[in-house]
Amino acid sequence: MLNTSRRRVKTLLATGAIAATAALVLSGCGSRADDATAAAAGSSCIDTSGDTIKLGFLNSLTGGMAISEKTVSNVLHMAADEINADGGILGKQIEYIQEDGATDWPTFAEKTEKLLTQDCVAAIFGGWTSSSRKAVKPVVEELNGLFFYPVQYEGLEASPNIYYTGATTNQQIIPAMDFLAAEGVKTLFLAGSDYVFPRTANAIIKLYAAELGIEIVGEEYVPLDKDDWTTQVAKIAAAKPDFVFNTINGSSNVGFIKAYYDAGLTPETTPIISVSIAEEEAPAMGHEVTGNYASWNYFQSLDTPDNPKFIEDWKAYPGSSGVTSDPMEAAYISLYLYKALVEKAGSFEVDAVNAAAAEGGITFDAPEGTVTLNGDNHHISKPGHIGRINADNQFDIVWESDGFIEPDPFLDGYDWFPADVRDALVASAG
Amino acid sequence: MTKFTTRLPLIGIGVFAVLLLVVAPAVLSEHWISNLGKYCCLAIAAVGIGLAWGRGGMLVMGQGVFFGLGAYAMAMHLTLETAGPGALPGFMILYDPLAPLPAFWEPFRSEVFTLVAIVLLPVIVSAILGYALFKRRVKGAYFAILTQALAVALAVLISSTIRETGGDTGLSNFKYFFGYVLNDEANKLMVYLIAAALLVVCLLAVWQFNRSRFGELLVATRDAEERVRFLGYDPANIKLFAFVVAAVMASIGGAMFVPIVGIITPQEIGASASILMIAGVALGGRASLFGPALGAMAIGWGQSSLGSSWPEGWIYILGLIFIFVILFLPMGLSSLFDRAKGLIRRSSDEPGPATPELREVVK
Numbered sequence: 001m002l003n004t005s006r007r008r009v010k011t012l013l014a015t016g017a018i019a020a021t022a023a024l025v026l027s028g029c030g031s032r033a034d035d036a037t038a039a040a041a042g043s044s045c046i047d048t049s050g051d052t053i054k055l056g057f058l059n060s061l062t063g064g065m066a067i068s069e070k071t072v073s074n075v076l077h078m079a080a081d082e083i084n085a086d087g088g089i090l091g092k093q094i095e096y097i098q099e100d101g102a103t104d105w106p107t108f109a110e111k112t113e114k115l116l117t118q119d120c121v122a123a124i125f126g127g128w129t130s131s132s133r134k135a136v137k138p139v140v141e142e143l144n145g146l147f148f149y150p151v152q153y154e155g156l157e158a159s160p161n162i163y164y165t166g167a168t169t170n171q172q173i174i175p176a177m178d179f180l181a182a183e184g185v186k187t188l189f190l191a192g193s194d195y196v197f198p199r200t201a202n203a204i205i206k207l208y209a210a211e212l213g214i215e216i217v218g219e220e221y222v223p224l225d226k227d228d229w230t231t232q233v234a235k236i237a238a239a240k241p242d243f244v245f246n247t248i249n250g251s252s253n254v255g256f257i258k259a260y261y262d263a264g265l266t267p268e269t270t271p272i273i274s275v276s277i278a279e280e281e282a283p284a285m286g287h288e289v290t291g292n293y294a295s296w297n298y299f300q301s302l303d304t305p306d307n308p309k310f311i312e313d314w315k316a317y318p319g320s321s322g323v324t325s326d327p328m329e330a331a332y333i334s335l336y337l338y339k340a341l342v343e344k345a346g347s348f349e350v351d352a353v354n355a356a357a358a359e360g361g362i363t364f365d366a367p368e369g370t371v372t373l374n375g376d377n378h379h380i381s382k383p384g385h386i387g388r389i390n391a392d393n394q395f396d397i398v399w400e401s402d403g404f405i406e407p408d409p410f411l412d413g414y415d416w417f418p419a420d421v422r423d424a425l426v427a428s429a430g
Numbered sequence: 431m432t433k434f435t436t437r438l439p440l441i442g443i444g445v446f447a448v449l450l451l452v453v454a455p456a457v458l459s460e461h462w463i464s465n466l467g468k469y470c471c472l473a474i475a476a477v478g479i480g481l482a483w484g485r486g487g488m489l490v491m492g493q494g495v496f497f498g499l500g501a502y503a504m505a506m507h508l509t510l511e512t513a514g515p516g517a518l519p520g521f522m523i524l525y526d527p528l529a530p531l532p533a534f535w536e537p538f539r540s541e542v543f544t545l546v547a548i549v550l551l552p553v554i555v556s557a558i559l560g561y562a563l564f565k566r567r568v569k570g571a572y573f574a575i576l577t578q579a580l581a582v583a584l585a586v587l588i589s590s591t592i593r594e595t596g597g598d599t600g601l602s603n604f605k606y607f608f609g610y611v612l613n614d615e616a617n618k619l620m621v622y623l624i625a626a627a628l629l630v631v632c633l634l635a636v637w638q639f640n641r642s643r644f645g646e647l648l649v650a651t652r653d654a655e656e657r658v659r660f661l662g663y664d665p666a667n668i669k670l671f672a673f674v675v676a677a678v679m680a681s682i683g684g685a686m687f688v689p690i691v692g693i694i695t696p697q698e699i700g701a702s703a704s705i706l707m708i709a710g711v712a713l714g715g716r717a718s719l720f721g722p723a724l725g726a727m728a729i730g731w732g733q734s735s736l737g738s739s740w741p742e743g744w745i746y747i748l749g750l751i752f753i754f755v756i757l758f759l760p761m762g763l764s765s766l767f768d769r770a771k772g773l774i775r776r777s778s779d780e781p782g783p784a785t786p787e788l789r790e791v792v793k
Contacts, residue, residue: 031610031611031614031616031617032609032610032611061741061742062741062742062745099738100737100738100741102737102741104695104697104698105599105600105602105693105695105697106600106691106692106693106694106695106697106698109602109691109692109693110465110468110691110734111738113461113464114461114734114738117459117460117461118459118461130599131598131599131600131695134599134602134603135599135600135602135693137603138602138603138604138692139692142613156524194589194590194592194597194598195589195592195597195598195599196521196524196592196597196598196599199524199525199592199597200524200525203524203525203526221590223586223589223590223598224598418527420527421523421527424518424523424527425520425523425524425527
């Protein structure tokens with residue numbers, strides 16, 4: 001009995017010791033929120049002494065988004081090979097480190113931190129979903145790294161540490177709405193996946209629709225990983241809209257198009273305009289999607305000087321899917337844009353690269369045409385195109401914007417967008 | 431010999447504590463400290479699973495629920511702290527700038543409320559759930575399926591309430607941790623040390639619990655519930671207590687996960703995350719003291735190192751290890767240690783006590 005109680009005392013002592021250590025640590029020397037001398041961001045460890053420069057590629061090679069992101073990863077490899085064959089960046093060969101984001105947003109954050117602090121890469125390329133970008137953003141901002149994001153997104157963001165080579169809202173969503181207005185559309189139904197991009201995009205669509213005099217007759221969301229759209233499509237059939245605006249992402253689109261086709265809806269009576277169905281995705285939906293529309297900046301069918309070579313090179317590249325599409329083209333742009341930035345800066349240092357961007361005048365002859373980087377918001381100018389899906393699951397261009405559209409992520413040039421919302425968003429830097 | 435073997439776990443915990451709290455910060459880089467911190471959080475949840483499943487025989491397949499309660503309580507507080515007094519979190523402005531802060535967020539502005547909630551929320555949820563299930567004598571596969579379904583339900587609920595909870599994107603972008611700037615090496619180390627110390631405290635608690643009469647009763651309930659009932663105890667109460675303790679540990683693990691990893695999403699608390707927690711415990715040895723914690727840390731390490739060098743292969747490796755362990759070492763890797771101890775005992779011709787570690791439960 002005595003023995004037991006002595007043991008108890010020892011346990012208590014040990015627990016107390018640990019609690020004391022913890023308390024001691026708590027009162028440690030770290031900076032507090034109200035400290036004026038908060039620690040500076042982590043210093044860079046980019047190694048430029050050798051013949052190579054390390055870059056990080058961060059794409060989901062496993063999980064639900066792998067089907068889309070493997071293509072982005074692959075085209076980044078192709079661009080790196082091309083640049084290396086051409087002499088590299090500032091005479092240094094690209095040595096890329098491929099990481100798997102695993103369709104898991106904390107993994108994206110963890111790998112970003114690893115690439116920047118362990119591998120000391122000069123820049124990171126990748127991401128697809130807005131959620132993955134939002135996971136990466138605080139990490140690159142904290143460590144003062146660079147992240148190149150290649151997919152169209154919902155806008156309302158401009159981080160000094162991120163370069164956006166996909167479309168912001170005024171380069172994809174707003175052109176799509178302009179197209180609908182030109183078509184004389186009066187009623188619109190919104191269908192989207194339940195996450196940040198469709199929710200935000202639809203909030204913007206509703207504001208612009210009110211301006212254009214288009215009535216929103218319904219709005220439905222289904223989680224990203226759910227494929228059953230039967231109930232929601234029944235609501236579309238009942239609402240009989242002039243057009244359906246589709247912001248569904250990933251494989252959920254296959255379920256949506258199937259339900260749409262099975263319900264007897266056709267492009268003649270109820271056409272769909274999508275912002276996430278491209279050449280890569282369309283074959284999975286076969287003839288059921290034929291005749292519907294998509295809004296992108298790049299299509300394989302675009303007639304530009306640099307497109308034929310890009311398509312040819314991609315078809316010949318090992319592991320290629322055989323078709324080119326907007327997000328992979330934007331990823332291709334991102335690496336060349338980085339090369340142009342570094343060569344203008346004459347340095348791989350993040351601050352020097354950003355300074356070169358701010359000076360302006362960075363352009364690249366991309367497959368979609370010559371794009372120009374906006375040094376203030378780190379987005380690029382892009383042409384708007386609407387394509388109609390033909391029997392070969394390719395797109396016939398049916399509408400194009402009046403020249404290249406300047407990126408306007410916070411919709412400053414659109415007075416229907418409420419100024420107080422813009423101000424609140426800029427202030428929260430969310 | 432006997433004295434030595436009873437003290438062995440305590441010495442083990444001491445060595446473990448020194449490794450985590452003294453050696454690791456001295457030798458590891460900031461990156462690996464943050465990773466180790468994450469493994470510690472998963473290990474805290476695993477220690478609880480070891481108690482409920484290994485000792486109590488309750489296959490808790492939905493610990494993600496409690497992990498999530500703690501994580502989201504902490505994440506809501508840190509989000510509000512980052513937004514500043516009276517302000518809306520950034521993501522809420524994005525979806526609807528005019529609507530007010532949801533009512534259930536409001537109390538999480540308080541530091542004290544948050545800390546209390548991290549402990550009390552899982553107690554309330556697990557006590558209600560456990561009471562309903564154990565009093566009705568729900569057990570085995572039915573219990574496992576129920577807890578698993580709850581994890582799925584919570585993940586779906588969070589995913590579908592994007593403005594209220596951040597949805598599938600989750601909560602991230604935390605700048606402060608109870609007044610401390612998170613982007614600061616000393617503070618990051620402090621957060622890690624808290625997580626590591628909590629793990630050691632949980633191990634001590636479980637060790638103490640296992641030695642107590644209640645711990646004996648729990649094992650007895652696991653192995654022969656009816657007999658325990660006939661002896662005049664209520665197995666439901668015994669199981670309920672272990673279940674609640676496991677829930678609180680999962681919640682604490684979740685709460686520390688947030689400042690260390692910097693983001694929480696429904697994916698981290700859903701079905702597959704819950705199963706991965708179970709996998710770590712099974713790998714390490716569910717009925718042993720260190721097995722669950724070390725198993726969870728091993729899985730975490732495998733995921734961040736092997737998952738990095740060979741992403742497509744890692745999940746197969748994990749699967750193969752799992753099959754191997756189930757087939758040849760049903761009580762996990764730690765049973766190797768016990769077998770070794772058994773051999774020593776047999777060679778010295780000393781009859782060893784029938785420790786619960788040696789009992790293989792087939793259920």
